[in-house]
Amino acid sequence: MIADDLEGVPEVVRPAVRILCIDSSERVLLLNWRDPIDERTFWEPPGGGVEEGESYIQAASRELAEETGLLDTTLFGPVAWVKRDCLWSGRRLVAVEPFFVALVGDQQVRPQALTEEEEATLLGYHWFAVEELRNSKAVIEPGELSDLLAQHVGGRWSNEGKHTL
16 A cells, blocks of 8 residues: 555554454465555554554554454564555545564454444454465565565564475
């Protein structure tokens, strides 16, 4: 969703966070979204906007609970800061987002408090294994997600070509 040709699209600076949820099989959780304006679909880690008065870690904890229901976890990080420039609901959202890691074991995803917009635009979720993510033809955001996972989670996500699957 990199904003290449967005002349005239209102730009909104929106502080936001993302969480790389890793289960006991070292799969990463991604949520599948459909833009309510242009119907584009894409996958991205859980996360969202930082509310007034919240720290980044507080926002990450809240977003994790709301979007996934993964409550029994510890957040690490931020492990990376990623520049995001994307189109959502007719607005160009621009921010440098902190990415946290949550090692979640084998918990079940059960969203707890989705907004009305999220209810209407969340298509589902999926735990992606290394090769599945790397070979996916779907739009994955951010585009450098595999590299982030290799650098900050390691294990099976290593870019060294050797995977202990």
